[in-house]
Amino acid sequence: MGGHLAVVDLLLRQNAPVNCKDNHGNTPLWYSTSSYHDDVTERLLTENDVDVNTVGGGGRYDEPSTSLHHLARRTDTVVLRWFLARPTLDPSICAGFQSPLRLGITEGNIAVVRLLLTHKELEMNARYTLGDSPLCLATERGDVDAVK
Template sequence: LNYACEKGDINIVELLLKNNADINNKDIKGKSPLITSCDYGYKDIVELLLANKTININDIDSTGRSSLIYACIRGNIDIVKLLIKYGINVFIEDKYGNNAFYYATEKGNYDILKLLLQSG
């Protein structure tokens, strides 16, 4: 599932989910399929994963980064909107003590920062 999310293959992701693939399984870097999809910017896959009731939306990788932090780093406002809609914790900090607000500001993504401020 992680590999299909990395490659952006929504058809394989759907097939694997229908066959009970572990939606919260982590790769060697500690990334879940949701984190990977947010990192690569695959909005349709993110939406598909979020619709699954067993997903851990607040999961973090080995650096402590959440899917929201990756979406903020990449400047993907559509994915940020989805994650907020599904109730992600906007205050999760990585192992450096930085959160989504920090990364949105650092990258100059002020529209994302505004969304975060409105949701938090």
């Protein structure tokens, strides 16, 4: 993948701050999940103090999101499982007017929805004040699998 992992590994060995942010509030973990660099994501998750809850996407073209939001858009659940195993993960953070659960429902990713529902800290109805709850959204869309 273009040597991204080698560069990240080198920088971390030189004690580069794992949670550094760019001008838009995006961290290396946010970038690795948004750009599908799963090897880099896996490496960053080995750092004990990596912040898995950072809300980034403050740039001109990005909606606010967390790494978990990026993973809720994907059909592959391998990296999502890595995140759900992190004890500091807050699976209910709303960003860009939706929670990861709501985003999984919107994307039609039932495997993601089922996996998110296994997290003991998930607030099933987490939402911004302007948005419907995930259950309301699934019901409105007629998504029987998500409602179940």
